[in-house]
Amino acid sequence: MVTPLRGRDELDLAGLERLIEHILSGGIDGLFILGTTGEGPSLSYSLRRELIERTCRLVRGRVPVLVGITDTAFVESVNLARYAATAGADALVLAPPYYFVEGQPELQDYLDHLAAELPLPLFLYNAPRNTKVQYDPGTLRRAMDQPKIVGLKDSSGNMDYFHQAVGLLKHRPDWSVLIGPEELLAEAVLAGGHGGVPGGANLFPRLYVQLCEAARAGDVPRSQQLHAQVMLISKSLYQIGRHPSAVIKGIKCALACQGICDDFMAEPFHRFRAEERVRVQRYLPELTTGVEKLVGNHHTAPSGRSTPQLGASAQA
């Protein structure tokens, strides 16, 4: 989930409520806040706490809430994890510490020590484009010996890696292995992954939910059709700016155009200017029509089932 903001250190509260309802109406099975798309590392700690508290309150247990606690400072990750547990969150998500370049044995020790302090189940978040360091397959295997660690979100973009993670499921059949980049969601689920955490589900939650369902059912033509729509979104809406921030800016701008929430961005980023916004507005009608043709536009009540495999489907 993106983080709706009104200012540098202020949530867009009305937008947050509308956004949560919009996403849940798509039938998603879990909500991930304070991740990359959520600009987590760019937010002050007090804002992160407020977001956790309000999100849990607004979701009211309809779906599990997963909270990103990735940090360069161990103590701050623990602090945030404890806050999340008290606020009623369901699980935590953790990428490697991202200032230093730690070796895998160092990362393994870090995971052991951190997991010991955590009050909630933990998903690993593999995001080497942001963190430089990845969880190597050997580190994943070792993390499976920690009962508190329950799954992986892989945003590496490296499907060979993802297949290795799926191959490790025989050691922990209860793990959830989720894919980050939505461009890879179809193949990830067709290959035995449990679901994904697509940023685009902020906008079109039903599209990604139905893609997951089609792929899980082994329906290749339907998967291809929905996947083609995802690629259309990715190669238009996400490529308006010149920098890697274009993806988040595009999603936030589209949400603002749809009246769902403000498109204010945390530093070091800034919302699209008029010129880029015009391009977003030009793409949106066609994309929306395309999505509705494929998945309908009626709202779906969230399934609300609370499986042991947290987040086993599309999450925003």
Add this chain to the structure above:
Amino acid sequence: MVTPLRGRDELDLAGLERLIEHILSGGIDGLFILGTTGEGPSLSYSLRRELIERTCRLVRGRVPVLVGITDTAFVESVNLARYAATAGADALVLAPPYYFVEGQPELQDYLDHLAAELPLPLFLYNAPRNTKVQYDPGTLRRAMDQPKIVGLKDSSGNMDYFHQAVGLLKHRPDWSVLIGPEELLAEAVLAGGHGGVPGGANLFPRLYVQLCEAARAGDVPRSQQLHAQVMLISKSLYQIGRHPSAVIKGIKCALACQGICDDFMAEPFHRFRAEERVRVQRYLPELTTGVEKLVGNHHTAPSGRSTPQLGASAQA
């Protein structure tokens, strides 16, 4: 300066005092805390504040204190900067936000907005191995239009970049251009740089001070001699561990062997085990003898001069 720790969230207070006196006795011209060697990003915010407050108190104005405020969250950088100003620090040091990969125009806007909020002069800290993003020469040039920005510490290891920064001094003759890696200190000062911020000055402050002085005086044979000793340290003491953390671990372990401070490391790192410590102990006598032959072992009172070019010489 390394951060002497006794535990995951606890300073080694006696060690901190001994370390500061040890470094200042070498004649250094400034003290930089909460940088990379100081494990800044790995420390909790309360510990960072405590370190700032105690360091300023212990230094008692004998040399300028520079405080690292690098953060992924704009608001937290500002908070820390304000705390540092109140505690009596002299300047701030800032690397680019290091989770996202921001474009240079985004980085320029960020610098403009942040500088406007800062209560103290600011040094830019170019550290692309940790932050992925660098301050491009064009961004340096633009930063020179901000009176509040007063210098650069370049840890890129790219001397072509450093020369470009020196070349820009004509636009801001009051800037200090400092080098990070101590292996490049001699040539950086010979090329017109003002000094360096060598991690090794935690151990052998006089060595780096005298290297700066020799290079500033254009004394090539003396510079080569001192530089050769720096390379000896770098290729022995800093290469004991297998991971990039070996440099900080080596320095902290050597300081512990010398009875100066504890070698506890903040997560995700851990102090050297017995095996590596033995290797440090084997190197230390020879390195110490080598340094003393070159620079003597008598203590020097810090010069204490407060030039407008903060940190214009070796800093730890």
Add this chain to the structure above:
Amino acid sequence: MVTPLRGRDELDLAGLERLIEHILSGGIDGLFILGTTGEGPSLSYSLRRELIERTCRLVRGRVPVLVGITDTAFVESVNLARYAATAGADALVLAPPYYFVEGQPELQDYLDHLAAELPLPLFLYNAPRNTKVQYDPGTLRRAMDQPKIVGLKDSSGNMDYFHQAVGLLKHRPDWSVLIGPEELLAEAVLAGGHGGVPGGANLFPRLYVQLCEAARAGDVPRSQQLHAQVMLISKSLYQIGRHPSAVIKGIKCALACQGICDDFMAEPFHRFRAEERVRVQRYLPELTTGVEKLVGNHHTAPSGRSTPQLGASAQA
């Protein structure tokens, strides 16, 4: 296809014949020589010419022969292409020049100029791990305006890129879009790709042919089953050495263990020593049994159909 060698500049002629018959017996639809797995860039020009001539003669038109002409020297690529045409090859394969780092406009001009000189249809070979430079999607789009360019082999490992290439097929429905890494073959074909060029097809050609067929038929359970076997091969046989050369060394060593051809490697590589060979011999029986259980061990006559989409299935 790997290049069977007996010495630094000498083909293993008997091995070449056995290898070709072995691969063709698996039902593959095309044979790619002088690629990465074929150690093309490591071979002398006279050896490359001899390999082309002998391969074309031994294949006798049963399947199309595709010849790698990647080179840093334009003139040598043209020379080799002309030789291949005379020898009876069917198509050419070209990665970007790989010493300099050319920009995309430079690469586009290069493609235009080279295609104009070529006597045979050309496949682009995207292999940025070896060439540093990739064919950007915009360069692919532009290459589609060249009738002589007929397809793409993508070895980037980046499935988002592959999906973009598939998305471009609307501009040239006659193109073949093939995947390089065999770990990605299943999803590539499920996503609308035409086939792959798996190195493992030197050993187990039927496995990859049947995987392509299952994926093309949208048979997800069968695809997953065959894909799991491919992953087993990849994570055992290809990971014996410490260097990236381990993949080719593993394949050649396994072929030698099976009595198909010599495992001599061109410089800068060398065949596995006894220690690694023992590990290959330990893996082989289980892998062979696994493959035979899935795809049988009877030989299949090559289909021999000569479609306009050269190489539209698994190629070695």
Add this chain to the structure above:
Amino acid sequence: MVTPLRGRDELDLAGLERLIEHILSGGIDGLFILGTTGEGPSLSYSLRRELIERTCRLVRGRVPVLVGITDTAFVESVNLARYAATAGADALVLAPPYYFVEGQPELQDYLDHLAAELPLPLFLYNAPRNTKVQYDPGTLRRAMDQPKIVGLKDSSGNMDYFHQAVGLLKHRPDWSVLIGPEELLAEAVLAGGHGGVPGGANLFPRLYVQLCEAARAGDVPRSQQLHAQVMLISKSLYQIGRHPSAVIKGIKCALACQGICDDFMAEPFHRFRAEERVRVQRYLPELTTGVEKLVGNHHTAPSGRSTPQLGASAQA
């Protein structure tokens, strides 16, 4: 030395003669052909042989001629080396094979095997931006046990690496350690290196020769002055194009503007168009005046001394 061309596979013979005389008139101590600036890997083998033969004939033993034999094919490197020896060249220059990513042990074996076949002394050429792989310090140390290997040209841009190479000279005091990038020439020689191989010496040979001499003499102010002029050239003339090829294009275009040789480039590059040429012409007068003020414009006869340390000063 750049390679003067008139067409895709044709030398500019008159230009070659003028260029050699121009460079030699600057007092350089050796001539390096078929390197990166010489577009070696982009030239056909017959052209490379012709260039070797003609250059040796035109130089007439006035300075040593060094010939690049870097290749992905071992056999072709040997062939070219033998040709160079017969033509009268003095030494060979070799970067690692650059298609595959070889490990250091593989590279060490390769060096051992290749050196055994070479008829002339060999310089190692460290150029990881082009070859991906570098000669690690341990590999350099091991190469020093080969009497036939006599030196290093380091184009990595990493001065820490260069200092390590200088530090290894105690094992082979007869080695020459040369720097590639001209932006680092001053500090390389001040640090104990023997000289450089600056591309700019095609244009202004005396500038680089005098910079070497000043640095060797420990004359820091003079070194800084000449270095500043090198930086002016680097940050104007070499930054006109958008791609990394801009350096070679800039040098060749400037040579053409001065009537020395044609600026035809081998594929995949092309000479500057009118627009960029105008910018070169705008920079040239000021750069030339600056250089002449510093080093005079009278020609110097090459020193012609034939030391055992081949290329112990600036080479083009």
